[in-house]
Amino acid sequence: MDEEQIWELILKADERLKYAGGGRAELRREQAAGFLLEALQNAEAGGHEKLADQARTRLADLDRGQSDG
Numbered sequence: 001m002d003e004e005q006i007w008e009l010i011l012k013a014d015e016r017l018k019y020a021g022g023g024r025a026e027l028r029r030e031q032a033a034g035f036l037l038e039a040l041q042n043a044e045a046g047g048h049e050k051l052a053d054q055a056r057t058r059l060a061d062l063d064r065g066q067s068d069g
Helices: 003-018 022-046 049-068
Strands: none
Touching: 003 022, 003 049, 022 049
């Protein structure tokens, strides 16, 4: 997977979280986590460390958000 495709996964995760209100919040968080994990795996496999860092940061933020709520 190239850098652009990985970045698209990260953006998809962001979009899921942006619209995570109402009764679908948990589902949207799960979807976002899935996109971020896929992005992280592909970034690491392809040696795209900056994108891997982006995915890790967003996953950590997502984890913090769940524990805060």
